Amino acid sequence: MQTVLEGERAIPVHGPYDVAVAGGGTAGILAAIAAARAGASTILLERGGFFGGHIATQLLEHSAGWYDANGQKVVGGLPDELVERLKQAGGSPGHVTDDTGYTRMRLPVEHELFKSVVVEWLDDEGVQVMPQSPVAAAIERGGLLHVICETKSGRVAFAAKAAVDTTGDADLCARAGCDFHPMDAMQPVSMLFKLGNVDHEAALAYVSAHPEDFKMEAGFPDFSGRSHYNLWGYGSLLRKGREAGLLSLDRNEMHVACHVHSREAVINVTRFAADATDTFAMARAEVALRRQVREFTRFFREMIPGYEKSFLSATASCVGVRESRRIRGVSTLMDDDVRKGRWFTDAVARGGFPIDSHDAHGNSMDGTEHVPAGYDIPLSVLLPESGPNIIVAGRNISAERRALASARITGTCMAMGQAAGTAAALSALGNMPLRQLDVSALQDRLRRDGAIFEAGGPAQRG
Known part of the structure; x- marks a missing residue:
């Protein structure tokens, strides 16, 4: 060099x-x-x-x-x-109860x-x-x-x-x-994003009808009247999205954190293998992850009930490192x-x-x-x-x-x-x-x- x-x-x-x-x-x-x-x-x-x-x-x-x-x-x-x-x-x-049962409380x-x-x-x-x-x-x-x-x-x-x-x-x-x-070895880097205009009533109707698609280790919660809820799953729809050619990334689960009053949801699903101390690797990650964000935004609109009229309202300001x-x-x-x-x-x-x-x-x-x-x-x-x-x-x-x-x-x-x-x-x-x-x-x-x-x-x- x-x-x-x-x-x-x-x-x-x-x-x-x-x-x-x-x-x-x-x-x-x-x-x-x-x-x-x-x-x-x-x-x-x-x-x-x-x-x-x-x-x-x-x-x-x-x-x-x-x-x-x-x-x-x-x-x-x-x-x-x-x-x-x-x-x-x-x-x-x-602090609110973690609906997935993965941990006790979330903030x-x-x-x-x-x-x-x-x-x-x-x-x-x-x-x-x-x-x-x-x-x-x-x-x-x-x-x-x-x-x-x-x-x-x-x-x-x-x-x-x-x-x-x-x-x-x-x-x-x-x-x-x-x-x-x-x-x-290192965990992957990611880029979270937020969707707006979510119909949470329709989204929760799907969750209630398909409990087998979600991890609820503490038992299936009562979502009624909640200002916040979180989900870990959607595996069957992710597979369908992959089969339909909507998604280039293969995932069998994702975390979705929902804010009912603002009609928003934060999505944690993207990932890319990169050394966070290598500036060139992080540049490649930036491109790949933003491409994934766009793909998943389309996937949510086309395949996730309650998200048909959603839009990409925010993305992480930089690549996230674990x-x-x-x-x-x-x-x-x-x-x-x-x-x-x-x-x-x-x-x-x-x-x-x-x-x-x-x-x-x-x-x-x-x-x-x-x-x-x-x-x-x-x-x-x-x-x-x-x-x-x-x-x-x-x-x-x-x-x-x-x-x-x-x-x-x-x-x-x-x-x-x-x-x-x-x-x-x-x-x-x-x-x-x-x-x-x-x-x-x-x-x-x-x-x-x-x-x-x-x-x-x-x-x-x-």
């Missing part, structure tokens, strides 16, 4: 801040607010034009991971405050309101926000980490005592020279830690969503396992084993693949974000490297702020 030599240049430096958070998704928002609440001067850097992560960019059907299979709450603290802000703004009804969110609610909250907490600021490089100098972003004003460096990587793809850790687990880089951490969250509901002495958050792994090449999932109880997420899986003063939160944690397939869910990511932001603030304000933090002091602070974790007890490890 040909290369071009870029000359040296002087990059303006802003700060120093106590904490810089890279990535303004669900984990990053909570990390920045947690750091600011702990008294740290905080800046939040986001590559896109708005904040909110997969909930906002992907039109995510619901936020999940807040309760375990026993109905025990596993996410609290600042994420709960976000739910209350959404409810007050009319952006969510709060429907009005995507456009969500963007405004979170950025207003960040501003209220005194967090400096920097949209359109993707991470381009990282330089450690003079006891500070300089996070360099490629902005509309050119390259700008933001100096901080501690940093949080919530980019999803561990972009900051990669630029800072951290080590990663091998990416020998799995990419995972740091090599001080320790690793193992698949069996999730399966067996383990507790950890250095616990800082808790998960409980099923193991939910999608097949990049097949027509369904490559792994779904119910997790019988909640499990702890230890601080040590958020900390890179080497490199500068960085902590991570979200799908870039140190985890085995099946463990990540549970922990990557938005509610769990928010809990990890609160933990990481609080840890970064204590590190910066106490002039203590993250890997040398007093775990007990961090846990005390998190408990005071409403976070949920067990930290010790049966089946513990670490």
Whole structure:
């Protein structure tokens, strides 16, 4: 490959801040607010034009991971405050029962309101926000980490005592020279879309007449009078659509999240095999997924009852990623830690969503396992084993693949974000490297702020 030599240049430096958070998704928002609440001067850097992560960019059907299979709450603290802000703004009804029985509860969110609610909250907490600021490089100098972003004003460096990587793809850790687990297999990328003008009465009439076509593990629910409902199925119609030549993608199920009052439905069905860290692969995914969106829009109009007069009202703003880089951490969250509901002495958050792994090449999932109880997420899986003063939160944690397939869910990511932001603030304000933090002091602070974790007890490890 040909290369071009870029000359040296002087990059303006802003700060120093106590904490810089890279990535303004669900984990990053909570990390920045947690750091600011702990008294740290905080800046939040986001590559896109708005904040909110997969909930906002992907039109995510619901936020999940807040309760375990026993109905025990596993996410609290600042994420709960976000739910209350959404409810007050009319952006969510709060937690509702999962009709499919796959998990216990789901949190429907009005995507456009969500963007405004979170950025207003960040501003209220005194967090400096920097949209359109993707991470381009990282330089450690003079006891500070300089996070360099490629902005509309050119390259700008933001100096901080501690940093949080919530980019999803561990972009900051990669630029800072951290080590990663091998990416020998990855879940597919996707693009969710929203259909408007849905006749939900007709759609539910079909569901009631064909219960065998849907997964309803908790029993067939009563949909009457509901403002939201969700479906997992339509396998027979997907096969017919494929046979009729309407669909190039072979799928035997899809998830449809319905908003009755607005006559909308969010559709999760597209997929494409791509390495999310390869910009050329992601470009190919963009083309392929938007083609699939168009095909499925036509398919819904022609073959799904209740959608005859529907139209494509919104698509995800970018390709959605389930799995990419995972740091090599001080320790690793193992698949069996999730399966067996383990507790950890250095616990800082808790998960409980099923193991939910999608097949990049097949027509369904490559792994779904119910997790019988909640499990702890230890601080040590958020900390890179080497490199500068960085902590991570979200799908870039140190985890085995099946463990990540549970922990990557938005509610769990928010809990990890609160933990990481609080840890970064204590590190910066106490002039203590993250890997040398007093775990007990961090846990005390998190408990005071409403976070949920067990930290010790049966089946513990670490």
